[in-house]
Amino acid sequence: xxxHKTRIAAAALMGAALFPPAAWAAxxxxxxxxxESLQRSIGELQKQVETLQQESNEKATxxxxxxxxxxxxxxxxxxxxxxxxxxxxxxxxxxxxxxxQVRYSxxxxxxxSGNPAPNGERxxxxxxxxxxxxxxxxxxxxxxxxxxxxYQLSFAYxxxxxxxxxSNSADFNLLDAYLRYNLLPTTDGLEGNxxxxxxGQQLLPFGVEAQSTEDLRPxxxxxxxxxxxxxxxxxxxxxxxxxxxxxxxxAANYRAPLFEYAAGVVNGSYGNKLDNNNGKAxxxxxxxxxxxxxxxxxxxxxxxxxxxxxxRPISNAAGKIDSxxxxxxxxxxxxxxxxxxxxxxxxxxxxxxxxxxxxxADTGNARGVGHxxxxxxxxxxxxxxSVKSAAKFDDSWPQSIQSYYRxxxxxxxxxxxxxxxxxRGFDALRVHTLGFNWFFAETTKxxxxxxxxxxxxxxxxxxxxxEVQTQFQxxx
Numbered sequence: 001x002x003x004h005k006t007r008i009a010a011a012a013l014m015g016a017a018l019f020p021p022a023a024w025a026a027x028x029x030x031x032x033x034x035x036e037s038l039q040r041s042i043g044e045l046q047k048q049v050e051t052l053q054q055e056s057n058e059k060a061t062x063x064x065x066x067x068x069x070x071x072x073x074x075x076x077x078x079x080x081x082x083x084x085x086x087x088x089x090x091x092x093x094x095x096x097x098x099x100x101q102v103r104y105s106x107x108x109x110x111x112x113s114g115n116p117a118p119n120g121e122r123x124x125x126x127x128x129x130x131x132x133x134x135x136x137x138x139x140x141x142x143x144x145x146x147x148x149x150x151y152q153l154s155f156a157y158x159x160x161x162x163x164x165x166x167s168n169s170a171d172f173n174l175l176d177a178y179l180r181y182n183l184l185p186t187t188d189g190l191e192g193n194x195x196x197x198x199x200g201q202q203l204l205p206f207g208v209e210a211q212s213t214e215d216l217r218p219x220x221x222x223x224x225x226x227x228x229x230x231x232x233x234x235x236x237x238x239x240x241x242x243x244x245x246x247x248x249x250x251a252a253n254y255r256a257p258l259f260e261y262a263a264g265v266v267n268g269s270y271g272n273k274l275d276n277n278n279g280k281a282x283x284x285x286x287x288x289x290x291x292x293x294x295x296x297x298x299x300x301x302x303x304x305x306x307x308x309x310x311x312r313p314i315s316n317a318a319g320k321i322d323s324x325x326x327x328x329x330x331x332x333x334x335x336x337x338x339x340x341x342x343x344x345x346x347x348x349x350x351x352x353x354x355x356x357x358x359x360x361a362d363t364g365n366a367r368g369v370g371h372x373x374x375x376x377x378x379x380x381x382x383x384x385x386s387v388k389s390a391a392k393f394d395d396s397w398p399q400s401i402q403s404y405y406r407x408x409x410x411x412x413x414x415x416x417x418x419x420x421x422x423x424r425g426f427d428a429l430r431v432h433t434l435g436f437n438w439f440f441a442e443t444t445k446x447x448x449x450x451x452x453x454x455x456x457x458x459x460x461x462x463x464x465x466x467e468v469q470t471q472f473q474x475x476x
Contacts, residue, residue, distance in 0.1 A: 093137040097154075099215040099475045101130040109465035129471075130214050131157035132175060139179070146186030152176045174272050175234060177201045184242070190255045195242035198264075201234045201271055205241060205262035205285045206306040207331045207346050209372070215475045218344075218374060218402075218437070220449050224410040224429055225348040225370030229329055230270055231308070237266030239283070249294040256300060260287040268310035268327065277323050281310025287333075302335040314363060316355040322363045325353025342376030348410070370410035378402045382439050399440045406433040411456070428456035435469075443475040 088096075103126070110121030134154025141148050156175040178200025184193055203211050209223055210231035226232050243257030261284075267274070268281030287304035311324040328351040336343045350368035380400030411428035435449030451467040458464060 090135075090137070092139055093141070094135050095137055096133075096135055097476065098134065099130060099132040099213075099473065101128065101214075101471055101473045103127045103129055103220070103469060103471040105467060105469045107465050107467040109463050128157065132214060133172075134176060142182075144187070146188075147182050147184075148186065150180045150182075152178055152180070174201065176203075190248040190250070191246060193242070193244040193246070194257075195240065198239050198241065199237075201236045202239060204231060204235055204266070204283055204308065205239060205264070206231050206283060206308055206329070207285075207304070207333045207348075208335050208344050209346065215443075215473065218376070218404060219406055219433060219435065220447050220469050220471050221431075221433075221451065223346065223370070223372040224408050224431060225346075225350070225368070225372065228410060228412060229348065229350055229352075229368070231329065234271035235266040235268065235281070236271070237264055237280070239264030239266070247289075247291060247294075252294050254294050256289045258289060258291050260289070260304075261285065266310075268312065277311060277313050279311040279324055281308060281327070283308045297338065300335070300337045304333045304335070306331040306333070312353065314353050314355060316358055316360075318359045318361070321355060321361045322353060325363055326351050326365055327353065337376075339381075340378040342374075342378070344372075344374045346370075346372045348372075350412075352412075354413075366413035367415050368410065368412045369414050370408075372406065372408045374404060374406045376402055376404045380439075397440075397442050399438070402437040402439065404433075404435060404437070406431070408433070427462070430454040430456075445473050447471040447473065 104124070105127065106124035108123075110123055132154055134152060136150065136152040139149045139151055154174075154176040155172045157170055158173050159170050178198050180196050180198045182194075182196045184195040186192070186194070203213070205211050207226075209217060210226050222232055239262060241260075241262045243260040245258040247256045247258065248254065263282075263284045265280050265282050267276075268279065269276040283306070285304065285306040287302055290298050290301040292298045292301075306329075308327075308329040310327045312327045313320055313323045314325045315321060330349045331346060333346045334344065348368065348370035350366075350370075352366045352368060353363055354366050356362040356364050378400050379402075380398060382398045382400035408431040409429070431454075432452045433449050435447065438446045438448075440446070447470070449469045451469065452464075453467065454464050455462055
């Protein structure tokens, strides 16, 4: 019979026969792989559990949501309050602009001080010749074709006079007040033709200098003819302006119309006044720009002609003697601006009615003739379109110094046969000016000029003299 030990030995021998040592090793490795795979799965499950726990811990509570809402309402209230208290508001698109000039001048001959009595001679003075404040914008914006209805309203500081009672006072007078409608589309880029109509008080489209705004005029003083003939004074009326066939160079941001034109009718009584008679003044202008490539030396060579025809009432010691005396001005101009060189020339011929005597009813026409030649040379690159169109940061702006010489001549009555023409202070005058404009910011410049005034006929009260001027101008 088999004993217990015999049975165990027999079972061991049978297992060894059925499962050899090699099979034992294979089963152990497989088991080890399964154990490792199970451990990895458990590790991933633990990570997912930890992530869910973190998300559940970060979930906003009702109090958190209410706190965020309260902070948002406080921010909205602060912004609305700041806008209401600190921002100017308008019902339409509005841009505020202005120009201020501060000047110092000294001259070799004394001038009337212009102060309340007792009057005395003045050889130098500080002055604020110009201070303009205005707004402009759109009343109707055409998003499809750009036929916008625009407006401009501006006021300018002006001295009231030189009398003892008025010289210490000044007014803020209406300067520009007009509506402008674009009759042709403006959304077709630089290559499209332009035509607009302007109704209201505005600059006249005459010559080069007369239709330049105060901040863009090249010299401190106006040309003599422009000042004496009132061409730079705003007038009220209706004026069409346009151009066609422009030459365009997008790389240089350059647009030069082949032909520019303007035509209109105005009161003829200058700004801030009703018409002084039943007649109206007409004005026309045409300008032709040489059709050359941007790289041509003749780029921006322009020839223009202007005509202003109107009438005005005249009087003498006997009273009004002519309600429709002639007031006609004709002009021819040449404009050439090819940086760094620049040349402008303007010729004026005027016919202005005056009384022939102090008490008689006879009238005549003063025949005015004028020439203004200005030569420029600019050091620096601020006026190159490629530079102006490049990105700039804050006040990092290229500087330029524009040196110039101007010869200005005007004789208000070449025939010199009319009563009181010279008595009004009119006389043939030559002005030589040498100076420069220093552009050291986008809207700011410092101007300096030396003027030599030479009269054809000197008198004790009106002698030749030299004037030195320095002017600081800023716009915004």
